[in-house]
Amino acid sequence: MYQAARNPMNNERPADALEAYLLNLTRRRFFGSVAGSLGAGLGGVALAQLMGARGAPRTDTATSAQAVLTNLPHYAPKAKRVIYMHMEGAPSQLDLFDYKPHLVDRFNEELPASIRNGQRITTMTSGQTRFPVAPTVFRFDRHENNEGGMMLSELLPHTGSVAKEICFIHSMHTQAINHEPGITFFQTGSEQPGRPSFGSWMSYGLGSGNRDMPAFVVMITQGIGNMQALSARFWGSGFLPSEHQGCRLRAGRDAVLYLRDPDGVTRDDRRRMLDLVGQINEEEFTRSLDPEVQARIAQFEMAYRMQMSVPELTDFSDESEETLAMYGPDVRIPGSFAANCLMARRLAQRDVRFIQLYMRGWDQHGNLPGELRAQCKAVDQPQAALIKDLKRLGLLDETLVLWSGEFGRTAYSQGTLTKTNYGRDHHPRCFSLWLAGGGVKPGISFGRTDDYSYNIVENPVEVHDLHATMMHLLGLDHKKLVYRAQGRDYRLTDVKGEVIKPILS
Numbered sequence: 001m002y003q004a005a006r007n008p009m010n011n012e013r014p015a016d017a018l019e020a021y022l023l024n025l026t027r028r029r030f031f032g033s034v035a036g037s038l039g040a041g042l043g044g045v046a047l048a049q050l051m052g053a054r055g056a057p058r059t060d061t062a063t064s065a066q067a068v069l070t071n072l073p074h075y076a077p078k079a080k081r082v083i084y085m086h087m088e089g090a091p092s093q094l095d096l097f098d099y100k101p102h103l104v105d106r107f108n109e110e111l112p113a114s115i116r117n118g119q120r121i122t123t124m125t126s127g128q129t130r131f132p133v134a135p136t137v138f139r140f141d142r143h144e145n146n147e148g149g150m151m152l153s154e155l156l157p158h159t160g161s162v163a164k165e166i167c168f169i170h171s172m173h174t175q176a177i178n179h180e181p182g183i184t185f186f187q188t189g190s191e192q193p194g195r196p197s198f199g200s201w202m203s204y205g206l207g208s209g210n211r212d213m214p215a216f217v218v219m220i221t222q223g224i225g226n227m228q229a230l231s232a233r234f235w236g237s238g239f240l241p242s243e244h245q246g247c248r249l250r251a252g253r254d255a256v257l258y259l260r261d262p263d264g265v266t267r268d269d270r271r272r273m274l275d276l277v278g279q280i281n282e283e284e285f286t287r288s289l290d291p292e293v294q295a296r297i298a299q300f301e302m303a304y305r306m307q308m309s310v311p312e313l314t315d316f317s318d319e320s321e322e323t324l325a326m327y328g329p330d331v332r333i334p335g336s337f338a339a340n341c342l343m344a345r346r347l348a349q350r351d352v353r354f355i356q357l358y359m360r361g362w363d364q365h366g367n368l369p370g371e372l373r374a375q376c377k378a379v380d381q382p383q384a385a386l387i388k389d390l391k392r393l394g395l396l397d398e399t400l401v402l403w404s405g406e407f408g409r410t411a412y413s414q415g416t417l418t419k420t421n422y423g424r425d426h427h428p429r430c431f432s433l434w435l436a437g438g439g440v441k442p443g444i445s446f447g448r449t450d451d452y453s454y455n456i457v458e459n460p461v462e463v464h465d466l467h468a469t470m471m472h473l474l475g476l477d478h479k480k481l482v483y484r485a486q487g488r489d490y491r492l493t494d495v496k497g498e499v500i501k502p503i504l505s
Helices: 017-024 027-038 041-051 101-106 179-188 198-206 267-288 291-314 321-327 337-349 368-392 463-473
Strands: 081-087 140-143 150-153 166-173 216-221 354-359 399-404 408-413 424-427 431-436 444-446 456-458 483-485 488-490
Touching: 081 179, 081 198, 081 337, 081 368, 166 456, 166 463, 198 216, 198 354, 198 463, 216 337, 267 291, 291 337, 321 337, 321 368, 337 354, 337 368, 354 368, 368 399, 399 463, 408 431
Parallel strands: 081 354, 081 399, 166 444, 216 354
Antiparallel strands: 140 150, 166 431, 399 431, 408 424, 483 488
């Protein structure tokens, strides 16, 4: 295949007009131009699909990465949608999920060099002369699951009540040691910014199940304590067509900015305006064959339909008092984790493909016991209610729920250690997360760490493995859902990823 020379002064710019032409001539534009004389071309077919209930079907082979296909999913899915709860800042597995009672007897002992084994550490603890072991101050309680019981922190009693529905993975690990690359890796499969997010890949591969809502919706809750920045690129579409980016629902009157018509503008006025703008954009697409023009048309039409669907979605007046009480007292506070969990259930009922909840504030380098109590109080009851509610409505079996941070926390204390107070630094070598529903074995634990919850000793799971497994449950072969961009075939799992078969039901 011909590859033009690149400008050594700026590797991102084409060196000559020929390369610029080759980079710009995608397969979609080629077919669009060939079919243009016959009418709308394949681009029109794709647009018609976007306007329909399912959304445009997308590629599954490297050789036709931007052609319109109809053979997705690759096989019968166990799950139809994902609810992904990301605890931004990295919750401590030692204080929540990974029970290590013997560490109480090692309080303030130096972490053995054989355990740390020369691990790369952050600049926040690199100046420490000691690495004192910090056992959790929280009691762990036994909860019934499908393996004879499991131990969870006293901070998560409601989550413990649904232990029979949850699959815990205690052997997650990642390469990222800082928040920005760690979150980016979990969302996109790469530590480098610019790749499409998981939700965008799902939108691209499977389309939407609801023509009146985006396939990918994002909600954010402000937590307690140290807040890491949340970049919109975490739910961005990267090099995928822009209609696949996440749509953020905000708290308050305007769940989507600028969705309401200005005073004096009627719905008929809006319809006539969109028809005129759509006609202009169709003419522009005929001229340029730019797929982003199609994306713009689809987004305008989606926004028009959302003017009706979003107000109904965000109105909880049709929920029973019993349901509201199940999610806890914060459910009436817009933007709270409780309200967002209930919103996630309502979105699942409306067949939204990928629902992402961010909960900020889990970055506890100091004052961990106090901040962790507050964080867990905010999430414990709502996340358990979400599982119960989905099951009550018959939606859990077809909804894959994920709860995770971007990495774990260290067994040693960062800064001052006392019997009642400590902090923990970032720890990528091992951490815990949980899954529920959507074809995952319920009530089990998978993977095991050493006595310090510092290294994995059984069944390691890497982020690409998790992504491959979730895609498998959604009916997608992670090796086949690819997209060609700038001369390379990309996929969510890059060149790695194995399906974690032991956790599949």
